[in-house]
Amino acid sequence: MITKTTKATTKTELTYEDIARLAAMLTTLNEPGVHGTSESTLYIVCDMNIHDYNVLRDVMLAENWVRINGHFVTLTEAGRAKAVQIDATMLKTKR
DSSP states (O other), X not given: OEEEEOTTOOEEEEOXXXXXXXXXXXXXXTSTTOOOEEHHHHHHHTTOOHXXXXXXXXXXXXXTOEEEETTEEEEOHHHHHHHHHHHHHHHHHHO
C-alpha cells in the first residue's frame, strides 16, 4: 500500500491495484483520437464501484491530471505529461 499526499494535503491510501487503474485511465485518455470519456465508462472498464472510483477521481483532480465537466473526463496538460511518463516507463520494462 502506498500513501499519497495530494496537493490538497489529504492522505489517500493507494493499493498497487489503484495505481494500475490510475495508469490505465490516464494512458487510455491519452490515446490518439481520444478526447475524453464519461466517468461511468472509466469506473466500469476498470472494474470499480463508484466509491473506489471517487477516491481515484479525487487523486486525479488534486494532481491536476484531469478536468471533469458534467461527468465528462478530459486530460489536462499535466495529465498528458503523466500519461507519457507512464507509457515510457512501461516501454522500458518490456525490453
